[in-house]
Amino acid sequence: MLGQWLDWSLEGQLPAASQGVFASGTYSLHAPGILELTPNCASQNAHACIFSAAIHGNETAPVELVGEWLSGIEAGSITLGAPVLVILGNLPALKIQQRFVTTNLNRLFNRELRDEGEEPDRARELMNAVDRFYARHAELPKLHYDLHTAIRGSRYPRFVVEPYANTPTDSEQWGWLAAADMQAVLNQHQHSWTFSHYSKHYHGAQAFTFELGRVAPFGQNDMASLKPMGELLTSLSQGTSPANQPAAQMQFFQVQHELIRQSDDFQLCFDEDMANFNRFEPGTLLAQDGKAGDFRVGDTPLHVVFPNAKVEVGARAALLVAPVNQDV
Ligand SMILES: O=C(O)CCC(=O)N[C@@H](CCC(=O)O)C(=O)O
């Protein structure tokens, strides 16, 4: 049943029974793409875990990773020891393997959201699912890993975005992320209304957006490079202690500036294929905007992440970041 859940979600079919059992627990299908697993016996170290994928429909590696982990649960090679809410975010976009259908779902996770349409409705459904899940497990520490892949290549192929919020990140998280073979960490400098930000800001969860390589169609992802990440998901779902490695092996960056597209007449002044974290020297012209004018690098070098000139007017066209501890 669990192995088929991904196919069912993609096909928009609902199984006859929305609840059932497996060797180490029970499952409950709350809505298409929203599955809760409850352990028969919760571990003392359990977190209330949320693993989400396909918030962007063309990011298939996380869907394959979650599928492999669910198969392990179903086969009994993984013993569930923590409650897990598994989410496939944007099912219509996943079906057509596009980032989104009408608007970017990962900018809508705000309780003040009043927009109408398919993605805003889905954002409200996912926020409600998160609220109810954390309320059901109020006694447990909360965790949310939102799994993505990036549009372009990267100097650090696997990295995390740490959302901005009051809740500090537990130091143990850094050791787990390093052992999961994350190579860089990007600290956000302001609220961003992403899915991981939602769980951190409104629920105080330990939460990150993961970038697990580069966007590719199903079957063409480098799943071998995600083995340590799969092991982290497995440990958390078992309620056992994840592997730990020194945080210092990751490069930390701080977001300095969010470049917003302010008009139709907007362009980025570098090659579209440029890798994430590429460094630009002081004075370099990075963007030209009919309304905001030119944007140049100031006195210290900046690295560019998630550049995308084709975003809607008013949306983020790039993050400009600087290394925290050393020059890279
Ligand atoms: O590669 C890209 O340009 C985008 C990859 C992606 O979807 N990234 C997330 C990051 C979310 C965050 O800033 O926390 C996004 O843009 O939604």
Ligand SMILES: [Zn+2]
């Ligand atoms: Zn994404």
